[in-house]
Amino acid sequence: MNPSENRSEVQRLRNSVKELSILNEIATAVSGVWELEEVVDLIVRKCVKYLHVEQGAVMLLEEENADKPFQTMVRRMDDSQSKVPYHFGVQLSGWMLKNKEPLLVNDFQNDERFQLSGEMDFPIHSLLSAPLLVKGKMIGLLNVFNKRLKGDFTEDDQRILSIIAAQSAQVLEHARLYKQEKQLRKLEEDLRVARDIQEKLLPKEDPHREGYDIAGYSLPAKEVGGDYYDFIEIDDSRLALCLGDISGKGIPASLLMANLQATLRGQAVSCASCAECLKKSNRFLYHSTNIQKFATLFYAILDTKNDQLCYSRAGHPPPIFLKADTSMKKLNAGGMVLGFQEEANYNQEAIDLEKGDLFVIYSDGVTEAGDPAEESFDEWRLEETIKKNREKSSREMIEAIIEAIQSFTGQKFQRDDMTLLIVKKEK
Amino acid sequence: MRIKEKQKGDVTLLTLKGDMIHDKVDLHPYVKNMIEEGKKKIVVDMGHIKWFSSTGLGALMASYTSLKNAEGDMKIARPSRKIYSLIYQMELREVFDTYDSVDEAVEAFQE
Numbered sequence: 002m003n004p005s006e007n008r009s010e011v012q013r014l015r016n017s018v019k020e021l022s023i024l025n026e027i028a029t030a031v032s033g034v035w036e037l038e039e040v041v042d043l044i045v046r047k048c049v050k051y052l053h054v055e056q057g058a059v060m061l062l063e064e065e066n067a068d069k070p071f072q073t074m075v076r077r078m079d080d081s082q083s084k085v086p087y088h089f090g091v092q093l094s095g096w097m098l099k100n101k102e103p104l105l106v107n108d109f110q111n112d113e114r115f116q117l118s119g120e121m122d123f124p125i126h127s128l129l130s131a132p133l134l135v136k137g138k139m140i141g142l143l144n145v146f147n148k149r150l151k152g153d154f155t156e157d158d159q160r161i162l163s164i165i166a167a168q169s170a171q172v173l174e175h176a177r178l179y180k181q182e183k184q185l186r187k188l189e190e191d192l193r194v195a196r197d198i199q200e201k202l203l204p205k206e207d208p209h210r211e212g213y214d215i216a217g218y219s220l221p222a223k224e225v226g227g228d229y230y231d232f233i234e235i236d237d238s239r240l241a242l243c244l245g246d247i248s249g250k251g252i253p254a255s256l257l258m259a260n261l262q263a264t265l266r267g268q269a270v271s272c273a274s275c276a277e278c279l280k281k282s283n284r285f286l287y288h289s290t291n292i293q294k295f296a297t298l299f300y301a302i303l304d305t306k307n308d309q310l311c312y313s314r315a316g317h318p319p320p321i322f323l324k325a326d327t328s329m330k331k332l333n334a335g336g337m338v339l340g341f342q343e344e345a346n347y348n349q350e351a352i353d354l355e356k357g358d359l360f361v362i363y364s365d366g367v368t369e370a371g372d373p374a375e376e377s378f379d380e381w382r383l384e385e386t387i388k389k390n391r392e393k394s395s396r397e398m399i400e401a402i403i404e405a406i407q408s409f410t411g412q413k414f415q416r417d418d419m420t421l422l423i424v425k426k427e428k
Numbered sequence: 429m430r431i432k433e434k435q436k437g438d439v440t441l442l443t444l445k446g447d448m449i450h451d452k453v454d455l456h457p458y459v460k461n462m463i464e465e466g467k468k469k470i471v472v473d474m475g476h477i478k479w480f481s482s483t484g485l486g487a488l489m490a491s492y493t494s495l496k497n498a499e500g501d502m503k504i505a506r507p508s509r510k511i512y513s514l515i516y517q518m519e520l521r522e523v524f525d526t527y528d529s530v531d532e533a534v535e536a537f538q539e
Contacts, residue, residue, distance in 0.1 A: 246482075248482060248483065292489070292493040293456060293486050293487070293489070295489065297482075297518065315519075317517075318517060319517070335519065336519050337518065337519040337523075338518045338520070341493075341520075341523075365482065369481070
């Protein structure tokens with residue numbers, strides 16, 4: 002080996018040792034770090050330091066959004082204030098997603114692959130990019146920009162960045178999964194809170210009124226919807242019955258439900274009529290909701306002294322009224338859903354109750370039970386079930402309806418809350 | 429749910445396809461963007477909607493409110509029986525103008 006060959010061999014060995022120590026340092030640094038932001042930060046800082054560049058960035062592709070696969074989830078730069086413009090990030094990730102191989106550009110301004118409009122905050126003259134691949138699938142990019150001192154990137158730089166990218170991909174993927182898992186756990190916690198709120202709002206027991214058999218039941222869906230029912234004692238002989246369905250799911254629906262319950266409890270005693278109560282509640286709800294939120298509600302006052310039911314419904318499915326003589330009618334009087342328009346008027350109707358009369362108030366989760374792509378339980382099945390079980394107690398009838406729905410839907414996932422309230426005038 | 433947009437004179441026709449249930453509905457953000465672009469006369473063609481729930485109605489209601497607030501208007505063309513019965517049940521017939529065909533809905537803006 003002549004002296005010059007010897008020197009280059011020594012240089013090659015030195016470079017290899019340096020590369021190995023860089024990789025080792027990165028591997029040691031990221032081991033034990035779980036937070037995605039921290040892992041990204043570490044990798045970028047090490048790249049900026051060892052490759053002598055002005056900036057570095059990790060771009061992670063968002064998988065879930067098929068329409069925008071190039072959207073970056075995380076970008077980390079060095080400490081400089083200026084950032085690589087977003088639209089360039091999109092161009093770069095687009096090119097890399099197509100080619101899936103390292104990219105080296107030393108004369109950026111004249112490169113036809115990337116066209117930038119306007120002045121850039123951060124002028125790029127050179128760049129190096131390597132794909133982050135996990136099991137052949139590209140999860141993102143590792144980029145460095147502008148070799149310091151206006152220098153050019155070399156093949157060696159490209160090789161090192163590619164090796165760092167290969168090593169980092171799996172670590173980043175783990176960190177990303179860890180982050181997703183944490184978000185999922187947070188979501189589950191939110192659902193638990195929503196369920197808790199909903200459960201606490203429901204009556205603990207059915208009210209007792211002489212000559213009447215009253216029962217309520219609510220079966221929340223897995224996603225926690227916005228059904229609720231309530232009994233409000235106005236005085237010794239008058240009992241308000243409420244059954245509502247708030248649009249949406251989760252915590253927002255639960256909170257709105259709590260809001261509606263509080264409103265109704267406040268109104269029930271002071272309002273002279275059902276219609277007035279709905280009119281005022283509508284106004285309250287309109288002012289405390291955004292435009293996507295609304296509620297349907299059935300509100301009735303049962304007067305056990307005069308055996309009369311006065312009711313009004315706000316966009317709620319009309320309850321079924323089954324008379325002792327087996328004739329059936331729908332309780333239709335009312336008006337618009339609550340919370341949609343500031344001013345709404347409601348009709349009401351008073352019905353005299355006779356021994357053996359009964360009415361069933363329900364939420365649409367009952368009649369819409371079933372696969373959305375198939376047939377639903379529907380009103381006619383509900384009516385049939387009520388007729389068939391008319392001699393049973395209110396509680397038993399609720400059980401019979403739930404059973405009929407479950408045998409109709411089989412083991413399928415319950416999409417929506419199901420709520421029932423039955424009042425029967427005893428024979 | 430997919431949304432296809434077509435201009436018919438000064439009326440914008442939005443053809444909706446797929447499901448309007450649960451969280452698959454993004455009509456309202458779409459309409460808000462349109463309002464920003466100055467498009468405020470909108471016909472929503474529901475003829476291709478397969479499944480519809482109260483969430484879908486919520487999206488229509490929110491879109492309607494945003495349009496009204498911007499002094500625009502919305503007409504609904506070809507609602508299915510299911511959609512119409514929900515509009516009926518929620519007592520929204522006086523709010524939503526519904527038409528049996530897209531042409532009738534578009535023409536209604538000229539009156």
